[in-house]
Amino acid sequence: MKSDPEKQREVGAVVHAMRILQHLAGVPGPQGVAAIARATGISPSTCFSILRTMARGRFVSFSETDKTYSLGLAVSELAIGMIGSSYLDLIRPEIERLALNHGMLIALWRITEDGHIVVLDRAYGEHVVRVDMRVGSRLPALIGAVGRCVAAHLRLPSAELRRRFTTLRWQNPPSFEDFEAEVAEAGRKGWTKDVGNLYRGITTIASVVTDHNGHPRFGISGIAIQGQHTPEQIDRLGEALRDVAGYIGRSLFPHGGKG
Template identity: 25%
Template structure:
């Protein structure tokens, strides 16, 4: 039986790949939240396919129910069927069910959104979310959204409580060279220092006041072994409170709810 490293190496071997399947997924990934409807030429360009191949891929995906033709137009769009695959991957029904009332309790006068995220490779996937008014501020985060773990408070709260071997894989696969004023890290050394502080304090802060006018605080949800299985985060407009006042107002309830969810998850699993 191959170990994990052997399996990954085999998966990267071109002889082990089904190119037509890869092309089909590139077609699906061409659609985005900002542009949910595309014409054939757009799909071909984004998926880096010729028009004929893109046409056959789209027709196949339409027949399978993953893509639909927009009535009265030449455009295509995703159906809800791909959600079935995503929700199978992030199911953890017990964790999501346990988290919903916790998230609701964290949305109030200060926080306009509360989220639950899990680690998927080098990204955080949002698996549950409660929000009030952030959509009007141009923040497009929803269940299923993915953000880089190394450049987010919710990601840092997860990474700070990973085994060293798992953390090393995330760092190796992440782009830490670019400037990141919100998360405050742009090198593995800086990130490791930040993660050490998060382990000490029990929470992570991203101050995006100068980027999108938001501040985000996150705390880990730990399993019995002390390893993060998820993280909770809350977000609030920067205009409402200073960074210091935001942390002071939110830190204790957020950390307390994260610990409660940790205990509930451990008891249920």
């Protein structure tokens, strides 16, 4: 008796990965390895290996807090591609609006798995004299205003936060005590600022986009020459960045993401 030639061409790991993604798409919330393995009929060890691999590619998102998995950003990117768009197409009108309304450079950053932030896009305000950030610019994930917001969502123990802080290079370094207090403030307010620490003479205001597990995925920052904006204007931009980051998070991560 001959085997079905279509079956012979199937790759087991790919079939399992598709089954896992289909399962996660149909459940109301994140699940652990054991629950996913039971539901899909895949052995726990195989299931764990596939989930770890897909997490590295961001097809699934892993929560360190409760050790659960859910669909990741890469799945959203594939789905958006099917309708002729990308998340950058969806986000760009928001950063352009912020730039025009608040009169400064607005940068969109991707938070990478290897502990960095990378400029994906930017939009300009109407000031004749302005700063710029090159697309592709790369910085450590915990530095500057975006970094303070990232640190707030990672909820690192004070000793670990201090260890990472000592590796950062600033033009005008803050004290660790000030940095830690500003990280805590970012957690409370949903945004924060860097006034001349990362770069002398430059003010940066930022918030971050989080997924439905509260994990930071993107940063949005306003960047201006120091003194170009009043404290009230800075506060208004910070609140606007927080609101836009929340909106983007709910749009890209629709399982009740936090902003």
